[in-house]
Amino acid sequence: GATVNVDLKEPKDKLLGGLLTADFDEDSCLSRYQSSLYRKSSPYKPSEYLVSKLRSYEMVHKRCGPGTHAYKEATKNLHGHDDNKNYANKTVGECKYIVWVAVYGLGNRMLTLASVFLYALLTDRVVLVDQSKDTSDLFCEPFPGTSWLLPRDFPLTRQIDGYNKEYLRCYGTMLNNHAINSTLIPQHMYLHILHDSRDEDKMFFCPKDQALIDKVPWLIVKANVYFVPSLWFNPSFRTELVKLFPQKETVFYHLARYLFHPTNQVWGMVTRSYDAYLSRADQTLGIQVRVFSRRAGYFRHVMDQIVACTQRERLLPELATPLTNASRSKKLNAVLVTSLYPEYSNNLKDMYWERPTSTGDVVQVYQPSGERFQQTDKKLHDQKALAEMYLLSLTDNIVTSAGSTFGYVAHSLGGLKPWLLYRPVRGRTPDPPCVRAVSMEPCYLTSPSHGCETRKRIDLATIFPFVRHCEDLWHEGVKLF
Numbered sequence: 030g031a032t033v034n035v036d037l038k039e040p041k042d043k044l045l046g047g048l049l050t051a052d053f054d055e056d057s058c059l060s061r062y063q064s065s066l067y068r069k070s071s072p073y074k075p076s077e078y079l080v081s082k083l084r085s086y087e088m089v090h091k092r093c094g095p096g097t098h099a100y101k102e103a104t105k106n107l108h109g110h111d112d113n114k115n116y117a118n119k120t121v122g123e124c125k126y127i128v129w130v131a132v133y134g135l136g137n138r139m140l141t142l143a144s145v146f147l148y149a150l151l152t153d154r155v156v157l158v159d160q161s162k163d164t165s166d167l168f169c170e171p172f173p174g175t176s177w178l179l180p181r182d183f184p185l186t187r188q189i190d191g192y193n194k195e196y197l198r199c200y201g202t203m204l205n206n207h208a209i210n211s212t213l214i215p216q217h218m219y220l221h222i223l224h225d226s227r228d229e230d231k232m233f234f235c236p237k238d239q240a241l242i243d244k245v246p247w248l249i250v251k252a253n254v255y256f257v258p259s260l261w262f263n264p265s266f267r268t269e270l271v272k273l274f275p276q277k278e279t280v281f282y283h284l285a286r287y288l289f290h291p292t293n294q295v296w297g298m299v300t301r302s303y304d305a306y307l308s309r310a311d312q313t314l315g316i317q318v319r320v321f322s323r324r325a326g327y328f329r330h331v332m333d334q335i336v337a338c339t340q341r342e343r344l345l346p347e348l349a350t351p352l353t354n355a356s357r358s359k360k361l362n363a364v365l366v367t368s369l370y371p372e373y374s375n376n377l378k379d380m381y382w383e384r385p386t387s388t389g390d391v392v393q394v395y396q397p398s399g400e401r402f403q404q405t406d407k408k409l410h411d412q413k414a415l416a417e418m419y420l421l422s423l424t425d426n427i428v429t430s431a432g433s434t435f436g437y438v439a440h441s442l443g444g445l446k447p448w449l450l451y452r453p454v455r456g457r458t459p460d461p462p463c464v465r466a467v468s469m470e471p472c473y474l475t476s477p478s479h480g481c482e483t484r485k486r487i488d489l490a491t492i493f494p495f496v497r498h499c500e501d502l503w504h505e506g507v508k509l510f
């Protein structure tokens with residue numbers, strides 16, 4: 030049964046096995062210490078090494094963060110122009126930074142922010158978050174006694190929007206132009222880790238690239254892919270990663286639970302839905318429906334796919350034939366549907382209202398919102414999206430849509446191996462309709478086609494026993510398991 034008794038007693042594992050620091054005021058961010066009340070106890074514990082690494086990161090962030098002497102030193106000589114005084118061959122203070130820029134949808138953002146944070150842990154950088162978007166309406170500060178928000182008067186603020194692959198300080202472009210070497214190190218550099226990146230951009234993590242990048246005081250990143258799996262291909266990162274995450278499929282799980290604490294407003298939405306619709310159920314199922322076709326909306330073949338998958342995998346009871354009210358188990362199945370379109374959950378609801386189930390179980394269907402179209406950077410829209418991802422992560426089982434970062438966040442945060450709905454081709458219901466994932470990790474959708482040591486194309490899914498192709502994409506993308 031899924032019934033979690035949410036009362037006001039002290040949560041059992043409030044600090045998530047040491048993952049969280051106790052140094053925060055509880056009321057300013059209720060989700061931080063209350064989330065464990067809404068979850069079953071976790072089978073995945075953070076390693077002691079991860080815990081100690083996080084505590085020392087917090088100290089460094091406090092020393093280097095906004096408002097400190099170190100931050101002032103580091104920004105003093107930072108300009109946007111390509112003049113030579115930006116080529117620093119001496120260090121600029123004691124701290125190095127990486128600025129995460131908010132681009133694409135919320136799922137993309139959470140995957141890339143976690144990736145950038147892990148890269149920062151591995152390379153002793155401090156992460157600062159672009160606050161031109163609504164990030165601070167969604168998430169609480171994760172590091173105590175400081176801020177992760179990039180100050181608005183950061184010298185490069187006004188240029189960042191225009192950074193792209195052609196920008197002369199874009200790493201891949203600098204490589205192609207032979208504009209970077211050990212005597213020619215810029216003060217800032219732009220990393221472009223998007224679906225349209227060249228391998229030169231994607232391979233920034235390789236040892237020879239790191240030898241240069243490591244000397245650059247300021248990195249600015251725009252990313253929309255979960256690039257964590259690629260970091261394992263650098264041998265010295267790998268040594269660290271194995272110690273940080275002895276259970277390889279728990280990388281996003283732990284990082285997300287450490288970094289992403291919904292603000293009180295979002296948390297109110299999460300807990301009100303949970304208490305009203307999920308807390309009393311014997312079994313809960315999350316279904317995330319994302320339609321990527323050009324004309325998106327309601328499609329009969331997607332509806333059929335949802336029903337086929339949930340019945341075949343025994344996630345929901347079958348309908349009784351003939352229409353007798355047979356057995357009387359009366360277990361309560363609560364289904365949480367999230368989608369931009371309300372029709373999928375309406376149809377499911379009708380289906381279980383119009384006919385009895387073969388087991389006598391009762392099915393209750395709930396969809397918090399149906400926003401119709403994506404409205405990224407509209408505050409309430411994004412808050413609903415976060416609340417729904419979080420709610421999905423609280424269910425017992427989860428069905429998500431292939432290739433959707435929204436779905437990846439939901440199942441990974443929940444520690445759940447999802448059933449992935451294959452992407453329909455030419456308007457047909459795929460057969461089989463869905464596949465059970467081998468791990469809860471998100472997929473790196475557009476992974477590089479090379480390894481660090483070779484210039485030949487290789488299949489990254491064949492190098493390590495813990496990296497494979499994603500279940501939901503044919504021969505594309507890699508994930509940890």
Ligand code: GDP
Nearest residue numbers: 134135136137367368369403413414433434435
């Ligand atoms: P992806 O495009 O599926 O990889 O996921 P993203 O989260 O990056 O972008 C999709 C965006 O569309 C979300 O961030 C929301 O703004 C919106 N969206 C998509 N599906 C849903 C949903 O089920 N519920 C809500 N509330 N918003 C959604």
